[in-house]
Amino acid sequence: MNYRHAYHAGNVGDVLKHVVLVTLLDRLLAKPAPLFFMDTHAGRGSYDLRSSEATRGAEWTEGVGRLLTADKMPPEVDRYLNLLRTFNAGGPASDMRFYPGSPLFALGLLRREDRKVFVEKHPEEAAFLRDATKGRRNLSVLEDDGYAALKGQLPPRENRGLVLIDPPFEATTEFDDLARALTTAQQRWPNGMFCAWYPLKADRESSRFHRAIVDAAIRKTLVLELSVRPHDSPTGLIGSGLLLINPPWQLDERMRIVLPALHQRLSPTGSGATRVEWLTGE
Numbered sequence: 001m002n003y004r005h006a007y008h009a010g011n012v013g014d015v016l017k018h019v020v021l022v023t024l025l026d027r028l029l030a031k032p033a034p035l036f037f038m039d040t041h042a043g044r045g046s047y048d049l050r051s052s053e054a055t056r057g058a059e060w061t062e063g064v065g066r067l068l069t070a071d072k073m074p075p076e077v078d079r080y081l082n083l084l085r086t087f088n089a090g091g092p093a094s095d096m097r098f099y100p101g102s103p104l105f106a107l108g109l110l111r112r113e114d115r116k117v118f119v120e121k122h123p124e125e126a127a128f129l130r131d132a133t134k135g136r137r138n139l140s141v142l143e144d145d146g147y148a149a150l151k152g153q154l155p156p157r158e159n160r161g162l163v164l165i166d167p168p169f170e171a172t173t174e175f176d177d178l179a180r181a182l183t184t185a186q187q188r189w190p191n192g193m194f195c196a197w198y199p200l201k202a203d204r205e206s207s208r209f210h211r212a213i214v215d216a217a218i219r220k221t222l223v224l225e226l227s228v229r230p231h232d233s234p235t236g237l238i239g240s241g242l243l244l245i246n247p248p249w250q251l252d253e254r255m256r257i258v259l260p261a262l263h264q265r266l267s268p269t270g271s272g273a274t275r276v277e278w279l280t281g282e
């Protein structure tokens with residue numbers, strides 16, 4: 001477990017993931033009934049962009065850094081940027097120092113009556129997260145394996161809500177583990193909403209992952225991808241994707257506007273592409 005999200009916080013992958021997370025939660029919160037929200041690979045919750053880790057690769061400067069002065073963005077992106085401002089004591093976005101992780105984005109939106117479960121396996125990250133979320137109601141922070149904890153939590157008594165699965169992809173088996181976890185989770189909670197993040201690389205492992213989801217007969221799956229490098233780029237990450245199960249109504253239509261707007265800002269040379277596509281239907 002060498003992965004530390006502090007090196008990557010606020011990068012292009014985080015922007016895609018967090019803009020979509022905020023959009024999904026907003027949609028769920030439009031109804032008054034309490035929700036269940038689970039983050040299986042939660043990280044530490046808050047990242048200092050001036051830390052040595054964040055400044056080393058300065059990945060955030062090519063991600064959220066490119067959005068801070070953006071105007072005329074779709075409302076979903078403005079909403080995300082406004083949450084960032086709140087998290088930085090309301091100062092101007094261009095002065096941003098702290099980048100919230102997925103648990104703190106969620107806590108910025110969820111209500112006291114909504115039940116939250118955050119899981120993080122790394123002891124130091126889990127301790128930091130516990131500290132960063134101290135005093136919040138209806139919240140459990142578990143130091144555990146995210147996939148094992150997920151099995152134990154489903155189906156939730158609220159029967160509406162969202163599970164975010166955001167693994168580090170350090171292990172070569174991660175795509176297989178993710179496909180297996182989604183298959184089991186969806187069987188246990190067929191009407192639950194799930195959002196899983198994955199990396200896009202030239203090896204096209206993600207296509208194999210998509211085939212596994214189709215073969216498992218999981219229905220209503222939407223693929224959202226945002227890449228900022230050419231698809232045959234031999235090194236590192238090209239971009240990232242999200243696989244959504246049971247996304248809200250017309251999310252695909254909104255994302256056909258949001259993703260190109262993000263791409264335009266995040267890929268100044270125009271490299272890469274966006275994809276919004278149903279993998280499986282009803």
Ligand SMILES: C[S@@+](CC[C@H](N)C(=O)[O-])C[C@H]1O[C@@H](n2cnc3c(N)ncnc32)[C@H](O)[C@@H]1O
Binds near residue numbers: 044102121
């Ligand atoms: C990509 S980061 C999470 C980022 C976070 N979701 C966010 O958006 O701010 C993945 C996290 O998973 C943790 N992790 C690694 N293996 C895990 C496991 N088996 N179960 C739960 N967490 C794990 C890592 O320590 C790391 O903090």
